[in-house]
Amino acid sequence: MEKSYIEKIQIHKTNKVAGLHPATKFLVVIMYTICTFVLSSVSLTKIDLPLLAIPWFLVVLLLCAASGALKKCLKALKAVVFIALIIFVVQTFLVPGGEVLVRFGILRICEKGLRTAVSLSFMILDIAGIFVWLFQTTENKEISRALEESGMNYKAAYVFTSTLQMINILSDNSKTIMNAQRARGVETEGNMFIRAKAFFPTLVPLVLGAVMGSEERVLTLEARGFSMQGEKTHLFNLEKSGAEGTFKAVSILITVLVVVGRIALWIL
Amino acid sequence: MPGGAGNETVKHFIKEEMPKGIPGCPKNVDKKEEIPKGIPGCPKCVDKKEEMRMEKKKYSIKEDFSMLALLIIPVGVAVNFVGGQLASLLKLPMYLDTIGTIFASMLCGPWVGAVTGALTNIVTGIANPVNFAFIPVNVLAGLVTGFLARGKMFSVWWKWILSMLIMAVVSIVSSAPIVVLVYGGVTGSGTSLITAAAMAAGANIWAAFFGTEGIFTVLDRIISFLICWAVIKVIPARTLVKFGCGSNYIKEK
Numbered sequence: 001m002e003k004s005y006i007e008k009i010q011i012h013k014t015n016k017v018a019g020l021h022p023a024t025k026f027l028v029v030i031m032y033t034i035c036t037f038v039l040s041s042v043s044l045t046k047i048d049l050p051l052l053a054i055p056w057f058l059v060v061l062l063l064c065a066a067s068g069a070l071k072k073c074l075k076a077l078k079a080v081v082f083i084a085l086i087i088f089v090v091q092t093f094l095v096p097g098g099e100v101l102v103r104f105g106i107l108r109i110c111e112k113g114l115r116t117a118v119s120l121s122f123m124i125l126d127i128a129g130i131f132v133w134l135f136q137t138t139e140n141k142e143i144s145r146a147l148e149e150s151g152m153n154y155k156a157a158y159v160f161t162s163t164l165q166m167i168n169i170l171s172d173n174s175k176t177i178m179n180a181q182r183a184r185g186v187e188t189e190g191n192m193f194i195r196a197k198a199f200f201p202t203l204v205p206l207v208l209g210a211v212m213g214s215e216e217r218v219l220t221l222e223a224r225g226f227s228m229q230g231e232k233t234h235l236f237n238l239e240k241s242g243a244e245g246t247f248k249a250v251s252i253l254i255t256v257l258v259v260v261g262r263i264a265l266w267i268l
Numbered sequence: 269m270p271g272g273a274g275n276e277t278v279k280h281f282i283k284e285e286m287p288k289g290i291p292g293c294p295k296n297v298d299k300k301e302e303i304p305k306g307i308p309g310c311p312k313c314v315d316k317k318e319e320m321r322m323e324k325k326k327y328s329i330k331e332d333f334s335m336l337a338l339l340i341i342p343v344g345v346a347v348n349f350v351g352g353q354l355a356s357l358l359k360l361p362m363y364l365d366t367i368g369t370i371f372a373s374m375l376c377g378p379w380v381g382a383v384t385g386a387l388t389n390i391v392t393g394i395a396n397p398v399n400f401a402f403i404p405v406n407v408l409a410g411l412v413t414g415f416l417a418r419g420k421m422f423s424v425w426w427k428w429i430l431s432m433l434i435m436a437v438v439s440i441v442s443s444a445p446i447v448v449l450v451y452g453g454v455t456g457s458g459t460s461l462i463t464a465a466a467m468a469a470g471a472n473i474w475a476a477f478f479g480t481e482g483i484f485t486v487l488d489r490i491i492s493f494l495i496c497w498a499v500i501k502v503i504p505a506r507t508l509v510k511f512g513c514g515s516n517y518i519k520e521k
Binding site for chain 2: 076079080083087090093094120124127128131132135155158159160162163164165166167169170171174178188192195196198199200202203204206207208210211212214215217218221222226227
């Protein structure tokens with residue numbers, strides 16, 4: 001049977017974790033971030049390494065796997081891991097202070113350097129990782145609808161959705177313009193000065209076209225009653241997967257346990 | 269809103285006329301009440317008059333976000349994004365990812381620019397959450413450029429150079445603490461290799477950062493600004509007047 005347009009644009013997710021309401025996912029992200037900060041203040045071993053932040057990263061992988069999007073998330077995590085790795089290496093070898101632990105030639109690893117390296121890189125990995133989970137399992141349409149549901153102005157929500165569309169449109173346009181300018185003889189290879197000069201004939205027509213286009217879009221939107229006051233109806237509605245309550249309760253419970261545990265460690 | 273601008277002019281017109289003795293004007297009412305009590309010059313009235321004059325000069329934030337400005341925000345974000353992409357495609361050692369922010373704030377004022385900047389880092393943060401930490405840098409770039417545009421700092425060539433320097437300084441100063449404190453001096457971009465090398469040679473982490481980023485940020489701002497200027501030059505006057513600060517760039521004939 002042919003589906004109607006309204007049925008076609010709805011998003012149905014069979015996975016309970018991936019189908020969580022965006023607001024619930026956001027709560028999980030916030031709770032996880034709080035836990036990360038608390039956990040990385042705990043130091044273990046005799047040179048005070050904040051090692052607890054490392055196993056904590058498994059939670060991100062677990063969430064990704066439970067959402068059935070492990071492959072997609074790992075792909076997005078690559079960039080984060082790369083940055084964390086660079087930070088780790090640089091910090092380990094370059095920050096002086098404390099006892100020298102290992103020495104090879106001119107490179108040496110100091111106590112303080114290793115400590116900042118572990119805490120910085122894993123804190124970044126943890127926090128960035130949980131955001132990767134949030135955005136890889138949630139579609140942009142869902143995010144903007146959830147923003148609107150949480151009381152955000154519909155104009156602001158429109159700006160958000162429109163931004164995501166605009167990026168695709170303009171990056172396609174830029175490729176077209178660049179190819180066209182290359183065909184006309186604009187050089188894009190050579191020394192830095194020549195390459196910097198190639199920037200102008202690509203970007204200027206791109207921006208100009210976008211500005212003139214937005215003038216027309218104002219007219220289109222106004223003609224459809226965009227700035228009219230009154231109640232708006234929605235074609236796209238968010239669904240709940242049914243596991244919202246459990247996830248909220250569990251994430252809050254874990255955070256409370258972690259915070260209580262940290263305070264207990266201080267007192268004891 | 270189209271048509272909104274017309275209404276505003278009418279409102280200002282009425283407000284300006286009020287103190288000149290239209291019945292019901294607060295000035296007349298106040299005088300009757302206050303002067304017998306011995307307050308010279310009627311401060312309430314002067315205050316209001318002053319306020320009105322200020323209001324005429326001041327740009328209100330709500331008016332800044334007109335329909336056209338709302339649609340310029342996505343364009344600005346996309347231009348930021350594409351600029352960054354192009355810079356890495358052409359292998360330039362600069363980010364060039366604030367062109368859209370500068371453009372939006374030059375046309376629509378500081379607040380639209382700030383929103384463009386924040387949204388850029390939020391949207392790019394979806395793909396690479398490291399960018400979330402740099403939201404303040406981009407917001408500040410938008411605010412500073414916007415206020416410079418309102419102060420008509422883009423009219424003469426020596427003012428250009430001054431404002432470019434201000435923009436570069438603000439962005440270096442605001443990004444330095446984030447790079448050094450959050451990421452320990454290295455973010456994985458091309459220039460951070462130079463910073464790392466300088467650190468390895470024994471330079472202070474702050475000095476290493478300011479030295480390498482400083483040069484490239486100034487270059488970055490010069491190119492970004494020149495692109496915005498080239499675009500604004502060719503936008504026809506009938507479109508420019510629709511933007512908050514657009515009339516600053518129209519040459520009087």
